[in-house]
Amino acid sequence: MIDAAPQGLDRVYFGSGGSEAVKSALKLARQYMIEIGQPQRTKFIARRQSYHGNTLGALGTGGNMWRRAPFDPVMVSASHIAPCYEYRLRAAGETEEDYGLRAADELETEIQRLGPENVIGFLAEPVVGATAGAVPAVKGYFKRIREICDRHGILLILDEVMCGMGRTGTVFACEQDGVSPDILTIAKGLGAGYQPIGAMLCSGAIYAAIETGSGFFQHGHTYIGHPVACAAADVVVTKLTEGGMAARAMQMGTQLSKALEAEFGQNPHVGDLRGRGMFRGIELVADRDTKAPFAPEKQVAARLKKAAMANGLICYPMSGTIDGVEGDHILLAPPFIINDDQIGELVDKLSRSLATVLE
Numbered sequence: 185m186i187d188a189a190p191q192g193l194d195r196v197y198f199g200s201g202g203s204e205a206v207k208s209a210l211k212l213a214r215q216y217m218i219e220i221g222q223p224q225r226t227k228f229i230a231r232r233q234s235y236h237g238n239t240l241g242a243l244g245t246g247g248n249m250w251r252r253a254p255f256d257p258v259m260v261s262a263s264h265i266a267p268c269y270e271y272r273l274r275a276a277g278e279t280e281e282d283y284g285l286r287a288a289d290e291l292e293t294e295i296q297r298l299g300p301e302n303v304i305g306f307l308a309e310p311v312v313g314a315t316a317g318a319v320p321a322v323k324g325y326f327k328r329i330r331e332i333c334d335r336h337g338i339l340l341i342l343d344e345v346m347c348g349m350g351r352t353g354t355v356f357a358c359e360q361d362g363v364s365p366d367i368l369t370i371a372k373g374l375g376a377g378y379q380p381i382g383a384m385l386c387s388g389a390i391y392a393a394i395e396t397g398s399g400f401f402q403h404g405h406t407y408i409g410h411p412v413a414c415a416a417a418d419v420v421v422t423k424l425t426e427g428g429m430a431a432r433a434m435q436m437g438t439q440l441s442k443a444l445e446a447e448f449g450q451n452p453h454v455g456d457l458r459g460r461g462m463f464r465g466i467e468l469v470a471d472r473d474t475k476a477p478f479a480p481e482k483q484v485a486a487r488l489k490k491a492a493m494a495n496g497l498i499c500y501p502m503s504g505t506i507d508g509v510e511g512d513h514i515l516l517a518p519p520f521i522i523n524d525d526q527i528g529e530l531v532d533k534l535s536r537s538l539a540t541v542l543e
């Protein structure tokens with residue numbers, strides 16, 4: 185079932201959704217450190233403007249301040265570095281690759297601040313979803329992240345709950361970054377968006393450390409490995425791989441990207457068009473030249489959501505793109521079976537909705 189997995193992810197643990205998968209990943213990572221005789225490792229590092237789920241554990245690693253705020257006092261918190269967010273954070277005159285290395289090196293700085301011997305893992309979405317709007321990392325970023333983690337014996341945990349399972353045009357998003365994590369989380373698309381299921385994949389080395397150590401993963405829920413959910417996911421994975429659905433997401437994603445570029449590429453309020461495969465983001469701005477966002481009180485994303493619904497389009501506009509407060513984006517994640525006409529319909533409905541809101 186996990187034939188297309190990045191190298192070394194030999195084991196899988198099924199649960200009921202994304203937050204559960206992330207929480208399981210955090211606990212597995214911690215237990216692994218205990219099993220290998222490094223119990224002093226207690227800290228996780230994640231990124232600002234990320235979302236990893238809503239349980240206290242998953243929310244504690246997430247970097248979206250609005251979502252965290254009410255629960256901050258009762259959470260076990262990770263520390264956060266900047267996301268790899270080229271549109272806003274690449275300096276003028278800096279190459280894409282130089283920016284990627286600079287952004288990744290923030291991890292090294294944070295590890296040194298915490299003490300390398302105290303850190304369990306680094307958690308990131310390969311393509312940031314809900315909180316930033318389909319933001320992929322630039323070339324080289326995750327390779328440098330992988331090197332830094334390896335240098336310090338820190339686990340790389342990639343959260344592909346939203347961007348995985350073919351969404352970006354490959355079964356796993358990280359395939360396009362050329363890295364293999366130690367632990368990877370998936371959900372959503374694993375059940376084609378209908379069947380509640382999530383999973384955590386881990387390396388054979390982590391599994392072996394526990395198997396030859398205490399002998400069992402100290403975790404569990406009533407519905408882990410639920411047979412009906414797993415049977416549904418098995419069919420979905422077969423469609424993605426042998427049925428060519430992930431490849432189709434890549435092909436139709438290119439069409440979608442071209443259609444968005446043609447419609448919005450010159451729009452004075454579209455600052456950035458980004459994403460991979462069938463996972464596309466549009467960042468809205470008040471001024472394209474200065475990249476100034478709309479004032480939060482304008483509630484651009486909320487109004488756009490209403491206008492799009494009224495026009496018969498379900499999309500995912502969000503505000504707080506830049507720092508949890510400022511900025512607006514639209515996330516598009518259409519079904520993989522979309523056809524050319526429907527791409528036209530999507531773009532047309534979105535264009536009319538945007539025009540209503542920005543009038």
Ligand SMILES: Cc1ncc(COP(=O)(O)O)c(C=O)c1O
Pocket residue numbers: 201202203204206235236237238309313314343344345346347371372382
């Ligand atoms: C990247 C990411 N991780 C985790 C989750 C949490 O998944 P769930 O809502 O299934 O608990 C989400 C949900 O949107 C997500 O986008």
